[in-house]
Amino acid sequence: MAEAVASSGGHRGGVVDWLTTTDHKKIGVLYMATAMAFFVVSGVLALLMRLELAQPGLQVMSEQRYNELFTMHGTGMMFFFATPMVIGLANYFTPLHLGAPDVAFPRVNALGFWMSLLGALTAFAGFLTATGAAAFGWTGYPPLSNATYSPGTGADLWIIGLILSGTAAILGAVNLVATLFGLRAPGMTMFRLSIFNWNILVTSALIMFSFPALTAALAMLFVDRNFGGTFFDAAQGGDPILFQHLFWFFGHPEVYIVILPFFGVVTEIIPVFARKPIFGYKGFVLATLLIGAYSFSVWAHHMFATGAVNSPFFAATSMLIAVPTGIKFFNWIATMWRGKISFQSPMLFCMGFLFMFLVGGVTGIFLASPPIDFAAHDTYYVVAHFHYTLVGGTVFAVFAALYFWLPKIMGRMLDERLAKLHFWLMLIGFNLTFLVQFQLGLDGMQRRVANYPSVYGSENLLSSIGAGILGLSIAVFVFNFWRARRKGAPAGDDPWDGYTLEWWTTSPPPHHNFTSLPPIRSERPVFDARHDTTTEDREG
Amino acid sequence: MAEELRFFVRIGLFTLVAGVVYWFLTYEWAGTLLFGFVVIGSAFFAVAIGTLMRGTRPRADTEERQRNILVDAAYRTIGFAEHPGDANHPPLAVADEGIPPSSIWPLVAASAAALVGLGLVFGAWFWFPGMILGAVTAYGWVTELVR
Numbered sequence: 001m002a003e004a005v006a007s008s009g010g011h012r013g014g015v016v017d018w019l020t021t022t023d024h025k026k027i028g029v030l031y032m033a034t035a036m037a038f039f040v041v042s043g044v045l046a047l048l049m050r051l052e053l054a055q056p057g058l059q060v061m062s063e064q065r066y067n068e069l070f071t072m073h074g075t076g077m078m079f080f081f082a083t084p085m086v087i088g089l090a091n092y093f094t095p096l097h098l099g100a101p102d103v104a105f106p107r108v109n110a111l112g113f114w115m116s117l118l119g120a121l122t123a124f125a126g127f128l129t130a131t132g133a134a135a136f137g138w139t140g141y142p143p144l145s146n147a148t149y150s151p152g153t154g155a156d157l158w159i160i161g162l163i164l165s166g167t168a169a170i171l172g173a174v175n176l177v178a179t180l181f182g183l184r185a186p187g188m189t190m191f192r193l194s195i196f197n198w199n200i201l202v203t204s205a206l207i208m209f210s211f212p213a214l215t216a217a218l219a220m221l222f223v224d225r226n227f228g229g230t231f232f233d234a235a236q237g238g239d240p241i242l243f244q245h246l247f248w249f250f251g252h253p254e255v256y257i258v259i260l261p262f263f264g265v266v267t268e269i270i271p272v273f274a275r276k277p278i279f280g281y282k283g284f285v286l287a288t289l290l291i292g293a294y295s296f297s298v299w300a301h302h303m304f305a306t307g308a309v310n311s312p313f314f315a316a317t318s319m320l321i322a323v324p325t326g327i328k329f330f331n332w333i334a335t336m337w338r339g340k341i342s343f344q345s346p347m348l349f350c351m352g353f354l355f356m357f358l359v360g361g362v363t364g365i366f367l368a369s370p371p372i373d374f375a376a377h378d379t380y381y382v383v384a385h386f387h388y389t390l391v392g393g394t395v396f397a398v399f400a401a402l403y404f405w406l407p408k409i410m411g412r413m414l415d416e417r418l419a420k421l422h423f424w425l426m427l428i429g430f431n432l433t434f435l436v437q438f439q440l441g442l443d444g445m446q447r448r449v450a451n452y453p454s455v456y457g458s459e460n461l462l463s464s465i466g467a468g469i470l471g472l473s474i475a476v477f478v479f480n481f482w483r484a485r486r487k488g489a490p491a492g493d494d495p496w497d498g499y500t501l502e503w504w505t506t507s508p509p510p511h512h513n514f515t516s517l518p519p520i521r522s523e524r525p526v527f528d529a530r531h532d533t534t535t536e537d538r539e540g
Numbered sequence: 541m542a543e544e545l546r547f548f549v550r551i552g553l554f555t556l557v558a559g560v561v562y563w564f565l566t567y568e569w570a571g572t573l574l575f576g577f578v579v580i581g582s583a584f585f586a587v588a589i590g591t592l593m594r595g596t597r598p599r600a601d602t603e604e605r606q607r608n609i610l611v612d613a614a615y616r617t618i619g620f621a622e623h624p625g626d627a628n629h630p631p632l633a634v635a636d637e638g639i640p641p642s643s644i645w646p647l648v649a650a651s652a653a654a655l656v657g658l659g660l661v662f663g664a665w666f667w668f669p670g671m672i673l674g675a676v677t678a679y680g681w682v683t684e685l686v687r
Binding site: 017019020022101102108109113114115118119122153156157160161167168182184189191201208209212222226242245246249282285286292293296297300312313 | 542543544547548550551554555558561562565566568570571574575577578581582589620622630632633634639640641642643644645646647649650651653654657658660661662681
């Protein structure tokens with residue numbers, strides 16, 4: 001502790017300072033702030049949808065407006081909340097975990113953020129046009145997304161916005177890989193990287209290999225819409241199924257792009273709050289690599305219902321991907337086994353993540369079976385599965401990360417009672433919203449409809465009440481954050497007795513991150529330095 | 541083989557095998573080509589990393605390599621062994637050139653890209669200023685780098 005730097009850099013500065021910064025920490029904060037803003041905006045869109053769905057019939061909006069809302073809700077959550085949040089956390093903590101002063105290409109890093117923000121604003125600008133925002137779902141399938149069925153500039157703005165933000169993600173990924181390979185502190189070998197950084201490495205590779213497929217698909221769609229192209233026009237010899245191949249070759253790795261880093265977050269938090277080393281470090285690495293690899297070979301399970309894909313191949317690979325995920329679950333449980341577990345807010349959210357993601361994963365295995373998928377396709381069962389996977393796998397873990405790392409970023413603690421209130425409201429609200437949707441799906445209720453038969457009324461009302469509670473829980477977090485910024489207790493350099501290098505420096509870290517580093521002999525160098533252990537006596 | 545290199549070799553090998561299996565099961569072009577692009581992309585990164593790493597670590601002597609080549613080939617390619625020298629000399633380590641000063645050009649470059657994109661939707665009123673801003677950015681960014 002004594003070797004930690006004394007001076008605090010912080011994240012203060014005027015507007016010009018933020019607009020021109022190349023500091024990875026400030027860019028990380030910008031990414032995270034933007035991501036949270038789009039989380040709130042996209043969440044409000046979801047609340048409006050649930051308001052409409054609370055009763056059968058049309059109450060508060062037209063069907064066209066409802067289509068715009070679910071499209072921009074999905075787009076906002078996937079592209080402008082989850083992905084930027086991943087890159088934001090990686091921006092802030094990857095160099096800190098490596099003992100590096102910054103990322104490999106700081107200016108390119110800043111370029112990536114600004115492109116990401118302008119891309120998001122461009123896509124959402126569709127709401128300001130006369131014809132409204134894009135209204136064909138976040139997947140943008142032609143022919144629904146072509147110029148005949150989706151005329152108007154909102155769809156074009158959606159395409160341009162996604163191309164801009166996709167390009168930004170690729171820039172961010174290349175930067176992170178270069179940082180992980182080129183800027184490690186002395187002693188930080190690949191197998192002493194934090195598991196968070198391993199997950200960021202695999203995620204970056206997924207972005208580098210999958211986002212170009214999306215960019216290509218969107219560029220072709222734009223040409224079809226505006227320049228007389230026929231790539232996806234079956235009447236002119238094109239193939240709409242090609243769009244689905246390209247989209248899902250991006251789209252399924254994208255699910256892991258927004259989940260793998262949070263597997264890493266959870267793997268950093270659980271050992272700290274169980275006061276034990278990670279069980280099976282190399283098992284975690286292997287599982288991460290396998291998930292990354294398999295994620296490239298499962299894309300067409302989203303296309304079973306087209307009848308145009310080889311179902312056995314994709315069913316087999318989709319079921320196989322559960323094996324490395326199971327390895328991770330086993331290792332998380334083994335890490336906690338006989339540990340001195342402390343259920344502070346980061347750990348509580350990790351528990352929420354484990355249980356909610358487990359439900360999402362298990363229901364996904366059912367959907368990997370083509371006969372079940374044929375029956376459940378485009379029903380609320382898929383909506384429920386998807387939200388258990390992504391809210392369970394991402395949003396719970398985002399809040400685990402924020403409660404764990406905001407004290408490092410802000411230098412102030414968040415209120416623990418409010419954090420626990422946030423957790424329980426979120427857990428109850430989330431399950432109330434989405435658990436009933438499994439039943440709605442099994443009963444045959446279609447997704448992406450603003451109106452429905454009255455037989456589904458009571459479950460939908462319950463789901464809408466749950467969504468309200470979920471929204472309230474986020475308001476509790478926002479209040480807690482605002483309160484901590486004003487009068488939170490000072491965090492100190494290491495409020496959790498953490499393991500990795502970010503806890504060696506001040507809160508917030510100074511401009512150059514470190515003035516000195518401890519000897520790096522394992523994946524938890526700060527613990528080693530403070531407790532004088534060696535690698536040999538705690539190899540998992 | 542360093543882990544940095546093996547990382548991309550593993551991706552390439554996996555997608556190569558998956559792509560071949562996929563082709564013979566489906567005879568479907570789009571998916572096979574997508575697998576192929578990942579193989580080519582990972583090969584590109586592997587070759588680039590291999591080139592950057594040349595000469596950064598001592599090679600095992602010929603006799604030892606001959607003896608181990610069959611026994612250890614798979615482990616060295618897809619296993620988790622690390623070179624003992626990596627702790628002191630990471631194979632791809634770059635010199636710390638310090639943190640660059642603040643720069644307005646990333647924001648201007650992103651604005652130029654957004655304007656060009658909006659120009660594709662709304663016409664020359666957007667893409668023309670975007671192109672000019674892009675040219676100014678290129679000049680400003682490069683000038684800032686060489687200063």
